[in-house]
Amino acid sequence: MGVTREQLAEIFVHAGVKKSVVDGLQADVPLTKQGLDSVDYPAILVAIKDMLGIEIGDKEACELKTLVDFEKRLSK
């Protein structure tokens, strides 16, 4: 199953990230350097589980730093 950039953006917005922040995200820059913080990250993991039914393991969650990382993981 793949996930489009638009679907990922929708998940981020539903996780409480501002749409203006989501629209300005660069794909290969760590999200923590683009305004996402310690509350956004777990909220995104929760939204992914709720919206896609995908539960990301603890170890691999540490590796998800950028939009590209999320796209690759969710396209597995």
Add this chain to the structure above:
Amino acid sequence: MSVNAAVNAAVNAAAEILGKNAARHPDKPALLFQEGARSYAQLERDAWRFAALLKRRNVAPQSMVALGLPNCPAFVAAFLGAILHGAVPVPLPASLPAPSGPPASDASSPGQERRFILEDAGAVLLITDDPAQPCASGIAVLPCDLWGPLEDLPLGDMPLVTDRIPFSPGPDDLAFMLYTSGSTGRPKGVPHKHADLLTPSATLGPAIFGARPEPLSGEVLLSTSSLSFSYGLMAQIGLGLAGGATVILHSGPAAAGEVVETLAVRKPTVLFSVPTTFDALLRTMDATSDLSSLRCCVSSGEAMPASLHEAWRQRSGVAVTEVLGSTETFTSFMVTRPGRDKPGTLGSPTPGFSVRMVGEDETEVLDGATGRLLVKGPGIATAYWRRPDRTAEIMRADGWLETGDLCQGPQEQLRHLGRSDDRIRTGGQWVVPSQVEQCLREHPAVADCAVAACHVRGLAYLCAFVIPVASNADAALGGDILRYAKERLARHMCPVKVAFVTTLPRTATGKLQRRRLQNQE
């Protein structure tokens, strides 16, 4: 030598910390801040300057002096200077970023919390870099910048080195007071005595850094927790400065990107932080990020999941030491030994401390059963400020302190199961659910709500259980409610999930039963 013998109650704690280190290594950097530094000799002089200003303003010994300052050299000098003078510094909660939406109408507003603390403590003076802050009305202000006071000291008012005579504390005299969130949201003052400030370096320091003489003197210490929090104050002053280390002061919120930069530029050898920040650092660093300077990492605030332990150890090469403490104990009273204790367990009591677990009938619980954790040891506050009711409940006459933590044995492998009250510890800070609920109820689409703990990757966060006004609530509304909270509340108070429900569990008298919602999202 016993711990009690190591900490002399009749010694002025600030004079002990400053005098010992300024004499031993006067030119060694005590503080690194932004592009500058303060040596131990300079810090001692700065602290005495604050003490002289308090004397000039006729601040009586044992008067409460509020510190409305971020992490900066002025905070450290004012804190220690007030103690030299015999006044009692009261750090106000760290400043929060200005909200982009209208302020919350309850005590979760930082301005209201600061105002409450000023009044409750009976502060006679506010030392601040922001005299315009709303809570400052009606109280004398000593303005300063991040490095020291703006007020000139008349020639002759600054005592010569030979004339510096610190306040000599009696057995009941206070040194400093911290505020902790109460279970109802009304903060409680926790006064500490002089010996309490010296207890971490006599007890926890050797447990973490080894029992050799001056185990911290060669270290460069960075704490991502603010000086206004008990953990940050203990790490930076109670361990760092008291132990003769160089302390890197991190200004502003410890955003992961800034911490990574500080790690690269300042190269600390010791890092004090909390699990959520260790996690954020791992997701911020790239392959070139250099952690080679680190030789000791300490975590507190909540249990660190095993997966995070392992990820940090692999990336940094350093196994994390976990400690458990509270505002009441000031010194962390439990400490793990990396490699010996299982992740998720609390380790052993810090030397000098004893712990035990009791059940509802007040008898010791058997191994494997759940009980309330009690602690006894040096440096623990003996009363809340002007709260005899809460003092009687928490600080028992037999010397044991009720931590409020529910644990499961055996004692050498205690596991933390939760709290005996509704408070939630997340991101290393306490959250009172009712404060978050009050904010969320002001959202036009929220009819009612309750906030409880949920766990994501083993770390505690907040989940908001919301009864929506309309029946067609969807994920988009959930996202809107999360953003609404983020615009009005401190980060650690923001939920990470909204679960829409039709009813909330309540007692027959209508009291919310938040415990029934924990991890039920």
